Amino acid sequence: MNEKSINEVITDLVPPDEVDRFADPKEARKKAMDFLTRREYGQAELVKKLADKGYKRSVVEDEIAALNDEGLQSDTRFAESFVQSRINQGKGPGRIRAELGQKGVRDAVVEDALSNSGADWYAMAREIRTAKFGAESPSDFKEKARQMRFLQYRGFETDHIQSAF
Numbered sequence: 001m002n003e004k005s006i007n008e009v010i011t012d013l014v015p016p017d018e019v020d021r022f023a024d025p026k027e028a029r030k031k032a033m034d035f036l037t038r039r040e041y042g043q044a045e046l047v048k049k050l051a052d053k054g055y056k057r058s059v060v061e062d063e064i065a066a067l068n069d070e071g072l073q074s075d076t077r078f079a080e081s082f083v084q085s086r087i088n089q090g091k092g093p094g095r096i097r098a099e100l101g102q103k104g105v106r107d108a109v110v111e112d113a114l115s116n117s118g119a120d121w122y123a124m125a126r127e128i129r130t131a132k133f134g135a136e137s138p139s140d141f142k143e144k145a146r147q148m149r150f151l152q153y154r155g156f157e158t159d160h161i162q163s164a165f
Contacts, residue, residue: 125156
């Protein structure tokens, strides 16, 4: 009857103090997978998120690159998902480009996601203007300028805005 005391059992379960979990590639990969199960992340965004949590940047970059090679993380998938969610929010291509750029997604990936979205930016600008301000065209320049600024803030380009009126 070789029973261990509760203290010995706990000691066996807890890793030794000298192991730095923030430098452990397995821990970084596990945390990255935790994030990716909730939603798609861009590579740069995921690296920053894990580094902010305290994981060593070099370890994180290697593990994220491995996840990318395995197809578990994809900037293309992230950009497509992000573009669709912003289209559903009524955002235009300029705003979407800027937001994806801030998240570290390469321009070529952003442009592919925007072109593959199938969005009719002209119709979308008209629908958003009509929903916000009504079907009638503005009667004076000041009101038209206000509506144009609204669409510009939403990220629509000049030709999309012009076609909305």
